[in-house]
Amino acid sequence: MKRSTIGLLIWTIVFIIIGGGILFYGMSYNPMAWANGLVTFTEPNDEPIPWGLLVIGYMFFGVIGTGVSTYNSLYEVFNKNHKDKNPFKSISLRNEWLALAVLIPGWIMVFASTYKPGYAVYIYTSFRATSRIAWNGVLYLLVGLGIIISIILLIYEERMRQNKSSFASKVATAAIFAAGYAILAEVILDANLGSVFGYLSTWVQEFGPFMSLLFVILSFYGGIAMISFITPIYNVFKKPAGEAAKADPHSEMYKILARDGVLATIAVGFLMLWWMWLTATNQETWPWANLLLFGPYNKIFWVGVVLVGIIIPLVLYGIAYNKPYGGSLITASIFSLLGMFTIISLADLIPQSITWYYTISPISPAGSNWVYELRSIFNNGPLWSFLSFKIPFYDTVWFLGSALFLLGVYTLGVLILPLEEDEKAKHWIFK
Amino acid sequence: MSSDQVLSLNQIVNPYTKFGNTQPCKHWGFVVKVDQCLGCDACVAACTLENQTPFWEGLFRTHVEDLELGEYPNTQRVFVPRLCMQCENPPCYYVCPTGATQIVDGGIVVVDEYKCMGCLYCVEACPYGARYFYTYEGIQKAKEVYGPNAIHTVPHVDKCTFCYGTAPDGTYTPACVRTCPGGARVFGCLDDPNSEVSILVNTGQAVVLNPQLNVQPKVFYVFNRQLGRYNVNGNGGDNS
Numbered sequence: 015m016k017r018s019t020i021g022l023l024i025w026t027i028v029f030i031i032i033g034g035g036i037l038f039y040g041m042s043y044n045p046m047a048w049a050n051g052l053v054t055f056t057e058p059n060d061e062p063i064p065w066g067l068l069v070i071g072y073m074f075f076g077v078i079g080t081g082v083s084t085y086n087s088l089y090e091v092f093n094k095n096h097k098d099k100n101p102f103k104s105i106s107l108r109n110e111w112l113a114l115a116v117l118i119p120g121w122i123m124v125f126a127s128t129y130k131p132g133y134a135v136y137i138y139t140s141f142r143a144t145s146r147i148a149w150n151g152v153l154y155l156l157v158g159l160g161i162i163i164s165i166i167l168l169i170y171e172e173r174m175r176q177n178k179s180s181f182a183s184k185v186a187t188a189a190i191f192a193a194g195y196a197i198l199a200e201v202i203l204d205a206n207l208g209s210v211f212g213y214l215s216t217w218v219q220e221f222g223p224f225m226s227l228l229f230v231i232l233s234f235y236g237g238i239a240m241i242s243f244i245t246p247i248y249n250v251f252k253k254p255a256g257e258a259a260k261a262d263p264h265s266e267m268y269k270i271l272a273r274d275g276v277l278a279t280i281a282v283g284f285l286m287l288w289w290m291w292l293t294a295t296n297q298e299t300w301p302w303a304n305l306l307l308f309g310p311y312n313k314i315f316w317v318g319v320v321l322v323g324i325i326i327p328l329v330l331y332g333i334a335y336n337k338p339y340g341g342s343l344i345t346a347s348i349f350s351l352l353g354m355f356t357i358i359s360l361a362d363l364i365p366q367s368i369t370w371y372y373t374i375s376p377i378s379p380a381g382s383n384w385v386y387e388l389r390s391i392f393n394n395g396p397l398w399s400f401l402s403f404k405i406p407f408y409d410t411v412w413f414l415g416s417a418l419f420l421l422g423v424y425t426l427g428v429l430i431l432p433l434e435e436d437e438k439a440k441h442w443i444f445k
Numbered sequence: 446m447s448s449d450q451v452l453s454l455n456q457i458v459n460p461y462t463k464f465g466n467t468q469p470c471k472h473w474g475f476v477v478k479v480d481q482c483l484g485c486d487a488c489v490a491a492c493t494l495e496n497q498t499p500f501w502e503g504l505f506r507t508h509v510e511d512l513e514l515g516e517y518p519n520t521q522r523v524f525v526p527r528l529c530m531q532c533e534n535p536p537c538y539y540v541c542p543t544g545a546t547q548i549v550d551g552g553i554v555v556v557d558e559y560k561c562m563g564c565l566y567c568v569e570a571c572p573y574g575a576r577y578f579y580t581y582e583g584i585q586k587a588k589e590v591y592g593p594n595a596i597h598t599v600p601h602v603d604k605c606t607f608c609y610g611t612a613p614d615g616t617y618t619p620a621c622v623r624t625c626p627g628g629a630r631v632f633g634c635l636d637d638p639n640s641e642v643s644i645l646v647n648t649g650q651a652v653v654l655n656p657q658l659n660v661q662p663k664v665f666y667v668f669n670r671q672l673g674r675y676n677v678n679g680n681g682g683d684n685s
Contacts, residue, residue, distance in 0.1 A: 051563060051600040054582050064565040064578075129563025129578060129600050133543060136560050140544035147566050148542035210566075366569070 018251075022425055029422030036415030040126065040408065049132030055408055063366040067409035068127035071416065072120045073207055073358045074236075076154070077229060078351075079117030080200035081237020082109055083161050085274070087193035094190050101270045104435040105245060107168045111433055112244055113237075114161045115424040119416030121154060126412040146210040153203040160196030167192050169432060204233040211361050224292070225361065228285050232354055235278040239327075239350035242271045246340030252434075265338035272334035272343060279331060279350065283324040286357070302364060311364065314356060323353015363403055470634035472533075473551040473607055474642040475619075475664040476651045477526050481629040484509055484524035488621035488630060495608055495620035497591050499583040506575075506605040507621055526629065528621070529554065529575040529605035530654070530662030537567035537576065537604075545601070552663060553609045558601035567602055572658050579603045607632070635663065 041048035042055045086102055086109035093100035102109060125131035137151040167189035174182035208229030249264055294303035306315040330346030427433060492507045493500045507528040535554050538546045545560035546567055556567075558579075568576045579587075581600045588595045597603070608619040622632040633640035638647070642665070645651040651665030 052581055064568050127564070129565075129580070130561070133560065133562035136543035136545070136562065140560065142539075142541060142544050144539040145542040145566070146540065147564055151542065 019429070022429055026422055026425040026429060029418050029425060033415050033418030033420075033422050036411055036418065037122065040411045040415055046132075049130070051130035051133075063363065063403050065127070065362055065366060066403070067405045067413055068123045070355070070359050070362050071409075071413050072123035072127060073210075073229075073362070074355055075116055075120035075123065075416075075420075076207055077204055077233045077354070077358070078236040078240050079113045079115075079120055080157060080204055081233035081235070082116060082240050083113035083157075083164075083237070084197050084200045085234055085237040085241065086110060086113070087164065087197050090193045091190055091197070094186075101267045102241075105241075105267070107165065107172070107431075108248070108428075108433040109241055110161055110165045110168065111427040111431060112240065112424060114158070114165065115420050115427060116240060117154075117158065117161070118423050119420045121158075122416040122419065123412060124150070124154070126416075146206055149206050150203070150210065153199060153206055156199040157196065157203050160192060160199050164189065164192045164196050165431075172432065200233070201230055204230045211365070224289065228282075228289065228357075228361075231278070231281045231285055232357065234274075235282045235350060236354045238271060238275050238278050239347040239354070242268075242275060242343045242347035243351065245271070246344050249340065264340075268338040268340060268343050269335055272331045272338065272346070275331035275343075275346060275350070276328060276335060279324055279328045282353075282357075283328070286319060286324065305364060306360065311360065315360065318356030319353060319360065322349050323356055327353065366403075470551050470636055472635040472663065473531070473553060474633060474635035474640075474646065475528070475531070475607065475622075476631040476633075476642045476645045476667060477664065478629045478631065478667045479523060479525055480668065481627040482509065482524040482526055482625075483627045483629075484511060484522075485626060487624045487626060488526060491620040491624035492605070496603075496606075497587055497596055498603065499579060499587065501586060501590075502580075502583060504577045504579075504583075504603075506603065525666070526621075527573070527575070528664060529607075530573050530660070530664045531605075531607060533661035533663060534659060536570040536572065536660060540566045540570040542566065549609060551607075551609070553607050554604070555606045555609055556602050556604060558597065558599055558603075561601040563600060563602065565602065572655060572660065573662075576602050576604045 038045075040055070042053040044053060047053050086106060089100050089102050090106055093103075097103055100106070125134060128134065134151065137148050141152070142148050167185060171182060171185045171189050174185050205226035208225035208227070211225050245264070246268070290303055290307065293299045294307070305311055327346045327350040330342050330349065334342040334346055486509055489505050489508055492498065493505060496506055498505050507526060510525040510527055512523045512525060531553055533552060535546075535548070538548055538554060542564060543560050543562050545557045545562070547555055547557060549555050563578060565578060568578065579597055579601055584597055584600055587597055608617060619630075619632055622630045631641050631645070633642040635643055635646065637643055642651075645667055646665055651667045653662045653665055
């Protein structure tokens with residue numbers, strides 16, 4: 015066994031043991047009781063904001079995971095007849111595995127964010143079509159299946175190609191269909207994740223259809239960032255000794271990642287601008303825009319979203335495009351991921367942070383103008399009150415454990431699957 | 446514990462639940478006469494005992510908002526009782542992924558605690574803040590407080606149900622209505638044109654909160670008192 019393989023094996027074990035151990039601790043060392051909501055180590059009930067870090071986390075990882083797969087699969091599908099032109103040909107399989115690995119913490123956090131994760135089975139047994147979370151349950155499954163089928167078919171295609179089998183072209187066609195199916199399921203899932211916030215009829219400030227669009231674009235933004243983050247690091251570790259001084263053979267790939275990063279960042283920037291414009295110019299929603307632009311969340315918005323999420327990545331991706339270099343690409347991707355986390359956090363937090371005052375019917379009681387008096391008072395008073403947001407220890411434990419588990423799952427795939435171009439399958443069913 | 450057992454237990458604990466309405470109804474309605482509310486919180490206490498809410502955590506199915514309007518010496522105090530609005534078009538029902546939130550006879554929205562997974566989507570969706578989560582800790586404490594008569598057995602989202610299920614044949618009056626000393630809470634059938642709730646609603650005296658949301662609440666409010674015009678400082682923003 016090679017020394018690098020032993021190192022990877024150790025890291026895999028460390029990540030899975032530590033991550034799994036933290037998750038086990040999060041279950042109060044009793045998975046059955048945890049699944050049935052019979053443990054005390056859950057989110058405190060007195061928090062004014064019910065949806066915290068774990069909801070933000072499953073949105074974040076879900077959108078990135080689907081984005082990685084969608085972005086990768088699009089290049090796969092549209093280069094079907096001239097695969098050599100696909101810049102990600104050599105890392106296509108690795109990207110799909112990355113997508114699955116990133117989705118796993120999302121799935122974990124979906125369950126952890128509920129009080130009784132085991133009861134999620136009712137999503138499937140008594141499905142309610144009007145619920146966005148019910149659709150999330152179905153779509154997450156469909157996306158997971160799509161990615162797993164794509165991975166298996168890509169591995170078999172490579173194996174058939176190496177064996178010069180006559181079935182290679184048929185498997186390749188099946189792989190393209192699987193990729194197409196995965197893209198479709200992923201885009202719908204992203205739109206649905208946005209709808210979880212946007213669909214609520216009582217959250218007028220979130221603009222339901224708009225959130226779906228924002229999340230689809232964010233999936234490209236986050237997917238490109240995640241590939242831009244992992245690929246250069248992976249290439250550095252995989253680079254044979256003594257080749258450090260040579261030109262990077264992946265510069266063309268980096269250039270395309272940087273170009274797409276610029277485009278995705280511009281798209282996100284435009285959508286954020288449009289979101290603010292719509293919100294600030296609507297009578298019902300202007301206090302919400304005010305909260306972000308000038309109120310208690312203004313620093314998070316201007317620094318976290320505008321500077322970290324849009325301006326800095328735009329500059330760094332631009333630099334990486336002009337001079338393809340892994341360092342600037344990684345730095346741009348880190349800022350993008352931070353920016354995306356901020357955007358999703360704000361989309362989750364703001365509506366919960368505001369308690370709206372009540373208005374009453376415009377119908378005036380007979381012989382009284384009370385209604386108009388009350389409206390007058392409310393209109394002169396504060397339109398909202400600001401609730402505090404704290405991250406409970408339970409959320410921190412599950413977020414950390416899930417993220418470490420992600421790393422373990424990713425390195426496990428690198429160990430057991432033939433993710434490298436021309437790598438021969440050595441393990442399990444792929445041998 | 447099955448729901449039949451819960452119902453039979455409730456009959457033992459609350460022998461007066463059959464007091465009041467004697468006809469089944471498709472649309473139960475509720476009217477709050479704000480000016481007759483004394484702010485005594487008897488309704489809150491009655492509801493707490495009837496429905497065994499986790500009062501030790503400050504969580505109730507109904508509460509009374511104490512609004513102070515104006516500035517000294519031109520002030521006025523208004524008590525606004527709040528409860529689940531039993532919307533005809535309930536957002537909480539539409540967002541529930543497991544089917545735990547259901548609309549039962551009389552148009553009442555209830556939660557099946559054995560199907561609730563605790564995702565809190567309904568808590569987020571409710572525009573009136575009428576829902577809370579009954580935690581595992583709360584359930585354990587309830588067993589201590591209410592002993593063998595405890596009706597809540599698993600963690601779940603809890604809410605006002607107009608005391609639905611406290612009389613299995615549908616003949617009942619909510620505990621808060623029975624208890625209110627000022628007669629501020631009126632319960633009845635909206636389908637019956639002669640009921641007090643129908644008269645108050647149909648004559649335009651009773652109005653709903655946040656009508657623009659189109660959730661069509663079945664809890665209405667009557668305000669007969671003329672409130673003075675007060676100058677409340679602030680032009681929008683954080684008042685915390």
